[in-house]
Amino acid sequence: MNRIYFDNAATTPLDPEVLATMLPYMQAQFGNPSSIYSYGRETRLAIENARKTVAKILGCKPGEIFFTSGGTESNNTAIAASIRDLGCTHIITSPIEHHAVLHTVEHYGKTGNVTTSFVKLNNDGEVDYNDLEQQLQQTAQKCLVTLMHANNEIGVLLDIKRVGELCKKYDAIFHSDCVQTVGHYLINLSELHVHFISAAGHKFHGPKGTGILYVNESIRIKPFIFGGGQERNLRAGTENVYGIVGFAKALEIATANQAIDKEYIGNLKIYMRAKLEKAIPGVSFHCSNVETLYTVLSACFPKTSRSEFLLMSLDINGICASGGSACSSGADQGSHVIQALNKGDDFVTVRFSFSKYNTTDEIDAAVHKLKDLI
Numbered sequence: 001m002n003r004i005y006f007d008n009a010a011t012t013p014l015d016p017e018v019l020a021t022m023l024p025y026m027q028a029q030f031g032n033p034s035s036i037y038s039y040g041r042e043t044r045l046a047i048e049n050a051r052k053t054v055a056k057i058l059g060c061k062p063g064e065i066f067f068t069s070g071g072t073e074s075n076n077t078a079i080a081a082s083i084r085d086l087g088c089t090h091i092i093t094s095p096i097e098h099h100a101v102l103h104t105v106e107h108y109g110k111t112g113n114v115t116t117s118f119v120k121l122n123n124d125g126e127v128d129y130n131d132l133e134q135q136l137q138q139t140a141q142k143c144l145v146t147l148m149h150a151n152n153e154i155g156v157l158l159d160i161k162r163v164g165e166l167c168k169k170y171d172a173i174f175h176s177d178c179v180q181t182v183g184h185y186l187i188n189l190s191e192l193h194v195h196f197i198s199a200a201g202h203k204f205h206g207p208k209g210t211g212i213l214y215v216n217e218s219i220r221i222k223p224f225i226f227g228g229g230q231e232r233n234l235r236a237g238t239e240n241v242y243g244i245v246g247f248a249k250a251l252e253i254a255t256a257n258q259a260i261d262k263e264y265i266g267n268l269k270i271y272m273r274a275k276l277e278k279a280i281p282g283v284s285f286h287c288s289n290v291e292t293l294y295t296v297l298s299a300c301f302p303k304t305s306r307s308e309f310l311l312m313s314l315d316i317n318g319i320c321a322s323g324g325s326a327c328s329s330g331a332d333q334g335s336h337v338i339q340a341l342n343k344g345d346d347f348v349t350v351r352f353s354f355s356k357y358n359t360t361d362e363i364d365a366a367v368h369k370l371k372d373l374i
């Protein structure tokens, strides 16, 4: 059975060109970047070139890019460092952040040293910017604002520029989880007032276990991992050379093809939405009144005895999609994001998320199957 993969917000397949760039660093160029002889110098150069590539694409300085193991580590580091090193004693976040942010905020909230609050959201999951400003205005504490650039389940986008300006006005630290937007949108950090952003390579056809934390040069944070002083003393440990090289290559390809991919993938989303509306009575979509990620279509199917098992039935039929966030255990505990929208529970949410490798034929086949299953 040919499988259809519509879960690209969970992870994407590695681009063969990225793999080709990584392979030499798994074989002939295996040196430890800290070694002073030629093998080491080669891999050191590869890492620093990767850093320059990433920095140029994101509009920042190479010294502001730190390679990490992915979105989760970057989010944890930004939040923990804001409290420990930057004096933040209050955190403003939203109830629809990824667990890598929410559980971290919850953890530090419980230690008693920081207070936390949620910003209000409208019915489409958009941040209420007036509420954010009011919260910033009313607190005398040093604030960390951590809000995601795009939500991984429903695709709702944040006006990152506007939030950056608010944070600047009230002297707050701003972190944005950009895991779903780096590699999909052109981000120019030189135009944004953001202190930290997080990204992960596997969301744009790069390798898993790779990511970056951008740290604006105006702030200084201390290490969490001590040892050999790698990553300019922030994150010790021999570098994941092929992962870093792969991350930069994937970002380079994604950026070069961004306009074409955006149009192609965006059209797949429009196509699937129209097909579903025609084939399945009662189908609706989350966040249909606002702009959302062009990669994500979050559909609500009427709840029936059959549709309750929709994801399982799709899987049996070789169609891979997701109910909520695929980043957690796979056990269906209900999505905190859908719950936060307060829409009740008389529907079944399925997230379809697309990549440049998907086709309209796959959509035709999936909609045909969905019609059968519902």
Ligand SMILES: Cc1ncc(COP(=O)(O)O)c(C=O)c1O
Residues within 6 Å of the ligand: 009, 010, 069, 070, 071, 072, 073, 098, 100, 148, 150, 151, 152, 177, 179, 180, 199, 200, 201, 209, 211, 327
């Ligand atoms: C918005 C968002 N943040 C963070 C993460 C975690 O990233 P990683 O899997 O690289 O740790 C994910 C998904 O995996 C995500 O979608």
